[in-house]
Amino acid sequence: MKKIINDPNQVVQDMVSGMAAAHPDELKQLFGTTVMVKKNAPIANKVGIVSGGGSGHEPAHAGYIGKGMIDAAVAGEVFTSPTPDQIFEAIKAVDSGAGVLLVIKNYTGDVLNFDMAAELADAEGIAVDKVVVNDDVAVDERVSRRGIAGTVFVHKMAGAKAEQGGSLEEVKAAAEKTVQNVRSMGMALSPCTVPAAGKPSFQLDENEMEIGIGIHGESGIERKVMTTAVDIAKELTDKVLNDFDFSGNVAVMVNGLGSTPEMELYIVNQKVQSILAEKGITIYKTFVGDYMTSLEMAGCSVTLLKLDDELKQLLDEPSQALAFRS
Amino acid sequence: MKKIINDPNQVVQDMVSGMAAAHPDELKQLFGTTVMVKKNAPIANKVGIVSGGGSGHEPAHAGYIGKGMIDAAVAGEVFTSPTPDQIFEAIKAVDSGAGVLLVIKNYTGDVLNFDMAAELADAEGIAVDKVVVNDDVAVDERVSRRGIAGTVFVHKMAGAKAEQGGSLEEVKAAAEKTVQNVRSMGMALSPCTVPAAGKPSFQLDENEMEIGIGIHGESGIERKVMTTAVDIAKELTDKVLNDFDFSGNVAVMVNGLGSTPEMELYIVNQKVQSILAEKGITIYKTFVGDYMTSLEMAGCSVTLLKLDDELKQLLDEPSQALAFRS
Incomplete structure (x- = not known):
């Protein structure tokens, strides 16, 4: 460690x-x-x-x-x-x-x-x-x-x-x-190490990823062969879309789990946006960055929030929080 | 990769x-x-x-x-x-x-x-x-x-x-x-991999760190045995302080290089602040986070900026940039 x-x-x-x-x-x-x-x-x-x-x-x-x-x-x-x-x-x-x-x-x-x-x-x-x-x-x-x-x-x-x-x-x-x-789905490329434990919570090979990861170093629900950003974005977004009717307006969050370069999060976002556009879902606002991490875990999650008029208006209200300015 | x-x-x-x-x-x-x-x-x-x-x-x-x-x-x-x-x-x-x-x-x-x-x-x-x-x-x-x-x-x-x-x-x-x-000094725990290169730019053992790292995956000026946050903060801050007269007011930036948990950056900041306090340097404002990264490199840098009245006032002006709100 x-x-x-x-x-x-x-x-x-x-x-x-x-x-x-x-x-x-x-x-x-x-x-x-x-x-x-x-x-x-x-x-x-x-x-x-x-x-x-x-x-x-x-x-x-x-x-x-x-x-x-x-x-x-x-x-x-x-x-x-x-x-x-x-x-x-x-x-x-x-x-x-x-x-x-x-x-x-x-x-x-x-x-x-x-x-x-x-x-x-x-x-x-x-x-x-x-x-x-x-x-x-x-x-x-x-x-x-x-x-x-x-x-x-x-x-x-x-x-x-x-x-x-x-x-x-x-x-x-x-x-x-x-x-x-609101619904989210995550995936990881690498585990994280709790300082007091001193060793990673699970192991992943160079060509493996975990789908359905939590944020406490737990392993995912399915281990798969590593694939492209497009496939990963599609798998996460489809799973979220299948769980709830997001027709209308949504807020999107592409969240990094701790050690994922912002570059990769934006690459994921590119595909998330095109999937939503294809489905006729209107993206009201997008957030890309490290918002809810799991120490130095590599990976990301996709969150969709369905917005009505009240939620749009609340989202637009100014926030002065250090990690969420709007 | x-x-x-x-x-x-x-x-x-x-x-x-x-x-x-x-x-x-x-x-x-x-x-x-x-x-x-x-x-x-x-x-x-x-x-x-x-x-x-x-x-x-x-x-x-x-x-x-x-x-x-x-x-x-x-x-x-x-x-x-x-x-x-x-x-x-x-x-x-x-x-x-x-x-x-x-x-x-x-x-x-x-x-x-x-x-x-x-x-x-x-x-x-x-x-x-x-x-x-x-x-x-x-x-x-x-x-x-x-x-x-x-x-x-x-x-x-x-x-x-x-x-x-x-x-x-x-x-x-x-x-x-x-x-x-303005002066900065950085260190790394791990290298990063340029996507088109496919492999890390250098190798570090489990007990090694690089001091004086750049932000392009280059190795540092000195390889040392891994030590505590207190020692790392002291080494970086002292090097910066020895290069310029920072007496008076400063802005501090503790910057993550990409995969360093925010937790660790704040732990470094704790020591940076105490070093500056001991020297009688007044901290006008502190920034902790990923501001200038090197893909997924683990490590951090410490930046000090000496402020006069004009620079204080410019720092206080609102910014609407996505990654720097003030």
Whole structure:
């Protein structure tokens, strides 16, 4: 394992501290935690939005803190759910009295720990609600689906609605509509190594790729012979399109998993756009880059979000988050 | 070689086409070229700014196109200078009559080809001037130094000055001051593979790193035993600090070379900030991320830019570039 780190067991603390030092005007680290909070939170009368999960997905989630997006991000250990007490600290830090929405990726540990934190907050009289993101179509049953890059759109829509002065119920409804309308599918060329583990989570030969990869170093649902960008884009996009009726307008995200050159993501995008054009689907906006990573995994995911007038308008709202400006 | 591409000899064309498709409101591709231009260029009465060079450094350079930054980016083949005729097309596309500044990284081919393009433009009566960026302190003699991540700051300052209505002379002066005040130093954990070459440009063992790396897959000036983030940050930062008097205010950039997780860049930043604090240097603003990459190379560079009042104010001007929002 070759990584630019100090102690493999301190990477999250070191990262959070380095991030707080980099962005003192935008972010503050809650003392004694790995919770990052918007500098001026809580914002009077605004619903607070808390996200988070295991670390290793940077810029998720702290990169999405900012005006128009989320208010706090809870960083667990690498690929490990944050603890309920840390999530509770985040909730308290962003609650202005207007309530707090939790955006949770659909992993057992995350759902359990965010739920426990919500109970703690409830006991203190803080209004808390949640949405669970499950956009990964690699898994068949909707209830078991993981939350991956589509989560970024949920942050965006919930954040915009909150910025517009939406109530907790309205912010949740916008987030929930986004969850219902978003689907993703990923693939990997190479695994990643959790620092504390010291070795890759799986092995791939020079001519192999994994289709249906998650973002926690898990192997995919199918191992295949490596092929072209056109074939990869087609396989991912078709799988997403087959899962939901995307006719009308969509937002597209071609997301890198960590070590994929932007060049390759744009090459994938070229084909994604032509597939959508052939199907008569209108692309409202496209995002290409590293939005939800898996440490240094090589690979990409394709996300489609179906947009109605409300979601278009929320997507167009300005965001000041470090990793998502619009 | 495992890459998400189609034809290794078509990666730049495919990338540029995928980029134009992704950002139709911001960018346009000049027909029959790999030149990317700001959608609404030329801007009346504004000095145009053209950058570019070999591809493989994404988001450089097209990611820096946008209001407040550059107007066009010329994409050569991977790690290869663009041709004079393509650069000339870019110059013509952004000239509003107010003149055009060329931002050139200090490589023989780039300097030669941008100079030839400037001559072509001059023959057509377009006022053209240039700055050559040479921020890489890995090389001893200033005249031989390569242009690396510091180039992004040159784009920013020149772009802000042009947006403020500066004349070609004033825009050049702001860019030139930035060149004089910026220094960078990089290191790598792993090499990268040029698609058309099909194999890595050098080899590194599991316990080795290269110090003083460039951004074209070249090996560094010194091979060392892999060490901690703290030691790496210290080595890079000290080398930069020893080359120039940075007392006062600086902007910091901790740049990833392509496959370095953001987590590691923030861990490096933690130490960079503490070194600067110990020296009494004031950090005005910090940038952490992939700004000037070398395909999928793992590693990072540290850039310091000394700021006076003018440069602070130019740094604070808004930028709408895709890869540099401020």
